[in-house]
Amino acid sequence: MNRSKLLAALALASGFVVQSAQAEDLTLEFVVWNYSLETIQDNVKQFEQANPGIKVKVTDYAWPDYHDSLVLRIRGNTPTDVIYGGQDWLPAWGAAGFIAPLDSVAPKGTIEELSKDIAGFALTDVTYDGKVYGLPYYSDTISFIYNKKILDDAGIAVPTTWEEVTAAAEKLKAGGMDKPIIYEYNQELPNFYDAFVAQSYGRGADLFDAELNPLFADPSNGAYKQLQWIADAYSKGLVQSDNHESTIITAMNTGKHAFTIVYTYVLAALNDAATQPLAGQFALAPMPGETHATLGFAKSYVVTAKAAADPVRAEAAWKFVNFMAGKPYTVAKRWAVEKGLGFGQLPLFEDKDVIAAWSKWADVGALGKQASIAKAGTYTEYSSVWSAYFRPLLAQAMVGEAPVDQVMKDGAQRWTELKEQFANR
Amino acid sequence: MPGRLHPILTFTFAALILLFTGGPVLLSLYGSLVPDRVLLSPDRSILTEGPNFESYRYVFTGQLPDSYLQESANRAMISDAARQVPGALVNSSVNALAAMILNLILGAPAAFVFARYLFPGKKLSFLYLILSPLVPAVALVTPIYMMLEWLGLVGTQIGIILVHTARALPFTVLILSVFFRKIPTEVFEAAELDHCSRFQAFWRIALPLALPSVGATGLFAFMLSYSEYMFAMILSGDAGTRPVSVVMAALARNTDVSWSLLNTGIFIAIVPTLVLVVLVWRFVVEGLIGSAVKG
Numbered sequence: 239m240n241r242s243k244l245l246a247a248l249a250l251a252s253g254f255v256v257q258s259a260q261a262e263d264l265t266l267e268f269v270v271w272n273y274s275l276e277t278i279q280d281n282v283k284q285f286e287q288a289n290p291g292i293k294v295k296v297t298d299y300a301w302p303d304y305h306d307s308l309v310l311r312i313r314g315n316t317p318t319d320v321i322y323g324g325q326d327w328l329p330a331w332g333a334a335g336f337i338a339p340l341d342s343v344a345p346k347g348t349i350e351e352l353s354k355d356i357a358g359f360a361l362t363d364v365t366y367d368g369k370v371y372g373l374p375y376y377s378d379t380i381s382f383i384y385n386k387k388i389l390d391d392a393g394i395a396v397p398t399t400w401e402e403v404t405a406a407a408e409k410l411k412a413g414g415m416d417k418p419i420i421y422e423y424n425q426e427l428p429n430f431y432d433a434f435v436a437q438s439y440g441r442g443a444d445l446f447d448a449e450l451n452p453l454f455a456d457p458s459n460g461a462y463k464q465l466q467w468i469a470d471a472y473s474k475g476l477v478q479s480d481n482h483e484s485t486i487i488t489a490m491n492t493g494k495h496a497f498t499i500v501y502t503y504v505l506a507a508l509n510d511a512a513t514q515p516l517a518g519q520f521a522l523a524p525m526p527g528e529t530h531a532t533l534g535f536a537k538s539y540v541v542t543a544k545a546a547a548d549p550v551r552a553e554a555a556w557k558f559v560n561f562m563a564g565k566p567y568t569v570a571k572r573w574a575v576e577k578g579l580g581f582g583q584l585p586l587f588e589d590k591d592v593i594a595a596w597s598k599w600a601d602v603g604a605l606g607k608q609a610s611i612a613k614a615g616t617y618t619e620y621s622s623v624w625s626a627y628f629r630p631l632l633a634q635a636m637v638g639e640a641p642v643d644q645v646m647k648d649g650a651q652r653w654t655e656l657k658e659q660f661a662n663r
Numbered sequence: 664m665p666g667r668l669h670p671i672l673t674f675t676f677a678a679l680i681l682l683f684t685g686g687p688v689l690l691s692l693y694g695s696l697v698p699d700r701v702l703l704s705p706d707r708s709i710l711t712e713g714p715n716f717e718s719y720r721y722v723f724t725g726q727l728p729d730s731y732l733q734e735s736a737n738r739a740m741i742s743d744a745a746r747q748v749p750g751a752l753v754n755s756s757v758n759a760l761a762a763m764i765l766n767l768i769l770g771a772p773a774a775f776v777f778a779r780y781l782f783p784g785k786k787l788s789f790l791y792l793i794l795s796p797l798v799p800a801v802a803l804v805t806p807i808y809m810m811l812e813w814l815g816l817v818g819t820q821i822g823i824i825l826v827h828t829a830r831a832l833p834f835t836v837l838i839l840s841v842f843f844r845k846i847p848t849e850v851f852e853a854a855e856l857d858h859c860s861r862f863q864a865f866w867r868i869a870l871p872l873a874l875p876s877v878g879a880t881g882l883f884a885f886m887l888s889y890s891e892y893m894f895a896m897i898l899s900g901d902a903g904t905r906p907v908s909v910v911m912a913a914l915a916r917n918t919d920v921s922w923s924l925l926n927t928g929i930f931i932a933i934v935p936t937l938v939l940v941v942l943v944w945r946f947v948v949e950g951l952i953g954s955a956v957k958g
């Protein structure tokens with residue numbers, strides 16, 4: 239009798255344990271770089287309110303430490319479910335099995351449906367091996383930016399080709415402006431290569447063919463011509479080097495430079511009435527060249543392979559990603575309106591709140607047009623290794639310390655070597 | 664007087680030292696007291712506009728500076744990482760205090776044993792302890808992370824405190840063992856005659872005699888922990904556990920921080936550190952030098 243009472247008590251107790259475990263919230267581990275953490279936390283709070291039973295714990299790292307810290311987390315089996323992904327990291331993470339295609343966690347057909355709204359370059363950036371791994375958190379393009387007042391005062395039309403940029407810069411120089419172009423010249427930064435690719439795209443160039451063979455060593459290729467153009471501009475004394483976009487903002491606001499080529503979000507900072515003395519004088523023009531295309535990129539919400547392997551976590555992770563980047567794009571819109579962040583979801587270019595917010599610092603129509611013709615970069619498992627090799631060569635060629643043809647040949651050769659190495663792994 | 668530097672040279676050197684040490688502090692103070700528009704304008708300055716404390720108000724209360732509320736203001740440049748600075752100062756102080764106490768609890772007895780007793784493997788273990796700081800910290804990041812993850816301590820202050828304690832312990836043992844070695848043997852022999860145990864000899868005789876050095880090494884451990892970045896960065900999970908070194912790195916390296924806010928963060932972060940250093944540095948130096956010359 240006592241034994242049966244004991245068993246009954248144990249069964250009852252185990253029932254409580256099971257029930258309380260079931261009632262316990264599932265906690266997703268969300269890892270981000272720490273841009274605007276309060277907004278992230280507030281978005282998370284709204285998600286939790288809309289999805290009872292799911293909690294989200296946010297862990298953040300500074301941007302420069304993010305990639306290495308995240309790889310350490312995943313290698314160290316630290317619970318990690320949803321992460322911020324970058325276009326240049328995605329192929330390596332996908333190949334390493336760190337992340338899962340969104341099709342494996344989302345209801346059938348959803349990703350295909352959402353993909354229709356995503357700008358072409360952003361969709362390419364979140365795709366690896368034919369599968370979509372992320373939905374855009376933030377997307378942007380590289381823009382050709384000019385000072386409207388300086389050009390108006392000098393009677394110069396907005397240049398549409400690189401030759402016209404040279405002519406405008408020479409005219410301004412003759413009028414007393416020492417260095418009309420300011421250029422982010424820092425071989426340590428990926429931006430340095432990205433800006434070069436954007437300019438090459440403006441000429442209609444492709445740097446690689448469909449089989450990932452390099453094309454840029456051919457003198458008729460737009461990238462080759464563009465590197466020659468930059469080297470010429472430097473040799474004519476038209477270009478001021480600057481180490482970082484943040485200081486380009488202050489330099490452009492001195493009125494001593496008329497042109498620069500930077501990420502579009504810099505335009506928001508240039509025209510920031512809260513901080514900049516010449517706010518309102520800056521505008522973007524289509525990237526000079528025959529096609530006016532430019533480089534676009536996307537950062538995204540990505541689900542880890544570990545989360546995708548657990549059906550309960552996978553479902554929760556998808557709900558979270560869909561809340562942050564899916565229709566009706568409430569969170570993406572919030573980032574755009576409150577913080578001026580770019581987006582990959584094209585319908586937002588027609589949203590009246592976005593237009594009202596962005597019109598304060600940019601021509602939204604021109605931005606939308608630029609996004610629609612922007613092209614993604616070429617990212618492979620080895621592209622970051624190659625970029626680190628190529629950037630110093632590029633830097634030397636720009637300032638005349640190395641011949642353009644040799645730099646392009648060396649860059650192409652190194653790419654081909656890496657491609658073969660990684661194919662044989 | 665022969666051998667004495669000319670007063671003008673002395674003054675010049677002193678001025679240069681002051682310029683390079685105090686200059687950045689004053690610049691950060693200035694940068695924190697004017698909005699970016701004034702800071703970046705050649706025509707305006709704190710003299711024409713007066714000091715502005717809105718960045719400080721934002722850091723401590725979250726209320727946006729007025730300049731960010733106007734039309735066409737870009738709020739992308741108002742980083743909330745700056746708001747983590749006050750909390751991070753508390754976290755750093757807790758970490759450093761705990762690392763200091765643990766260092767003394769573990770390091771002082773170890774140093775005493777190394778200094779006064781013979782035991783098998785003494786030389787080898789002492790060498791191991793003393794040479795271990797020569798291993799580059801970056802080489803230890805992954806194994807330490809894995810170990811702490813296994814222990815469930817990643818993202819906790821305890822994890823950071825343990826690592827900081829381990830990083831400072833070799834110095835504590837080395838410095839204190841040098842001091843303990845210099846206490847005359849006769850003192851301990853007399854204690855033995857009075858039936859003092861080994862622990863009593865350590866607790867009642869060695870430790871009181873070594874107090875200045877113990878204080879100095881403790882403060883040294885405190886400062887090592889307070890300024891450490893790499894392990895704090897990978898082991899602190901969120902703002903609740905993040906020390907000031909990590910928050911300052913985020914402020915200095917993220918692109919979403921205005922100059923005024925960055926300077927405010929820097930100034931708030933360095934002032935307590937400066938006060939602490941000014942107050943205790945003399946004791947640290949005297950304690951360390953004392954351990955080297957006494958005996």
